[in-house]
Amino acid sequence: FKILTDNKKIMSHLIHLSKITPRAENTSNILSFLKLSSSFEEMMKMERVVCSGCEKKRKYFCYECMKPMGDPALTPHLRLPLSVDVIHHPTEMLSKSTAIHAKIVSPDDVHIFEFPDIPEYNADEVLLLFPSPNAKSVRDIEDISKIKRVIFVDSQWQKTTRMMNDPRLACLPCVKIDAHKTVFWRYQTKGDECLATVEAMYYFFKEYQEKLKGEYNGEYDDLLFYYALFYNIIQEHYKSSLREFPIRGKSRRDDL
Secondary structure, eight states: OOOOOOOOHHIIIIHHHOOOOGGGGOOTTGGGGOOOOOOTGGGGGGEEEEEETTOOOEEEEETTTEOOSOOOOGSSOOOSEEEEEEEOOTTGGGGGGGHHHHHHHHHHTEEEEESOOOOOTTTEEEEEOOTTTOOGGGGGGGTGGGGGGGEEEEEEEHHHHHHHTTTHHHSSOOOEEOOOOOOSEEEEEEOOTOOOOHHHHHHHHHHHHHHHHOOOOOOOOGGGGGHHHHHHHHHHHHTTOOOOOOOSEEEEEEOO
């Protein structure tokens, strides 16, 4: 099940397998208010091209080589205030990972590691985003200015136990973000507050900025550039076919 390659594949897979809630039609969701530095107009015209790295045809970006396709100027280039390490579960398909979105727009600051091949960390300079019983809210971190890196676990919830029991992660201080409703389109059973990985990144940096500066003015909205792009592609598909979003009683996939 590979997505993000071209419009036909996106539609055939996402629309067939996804279950989109009524919130997809609600213009009050966070994607409606993003201050993105690039528009979707030219991106929507893109055709599949051969990736110079893996020599496979891709559209928008290559999730294996982790680089944008076509004109690089169409993709935002974002610098983050902290280094980001994504710990990716080895059984999860990279083609389905929204963490790749962050890597494409912030290639200098986002690093993806496949568990268990992960670095050793200095617990005094790192935060691990995970809602453990002892996790502190971002606003309650006393000296957040000393933090140099934040770690995100890229996995379905039921697969996180083994990862979090790894001594290299178990010793790290955990941080949590406020509860937010996901707008992710993939099916899951854990509830609307289980965010896609890139959503969790966005909300962390939003709260981080509010902690440091007292307000957030869209500085890290570009983290959701591709996320919003694919969300809009799905909406346009339904609009063009004069179909309503199906109402489901359950929510989407339980990525962190």
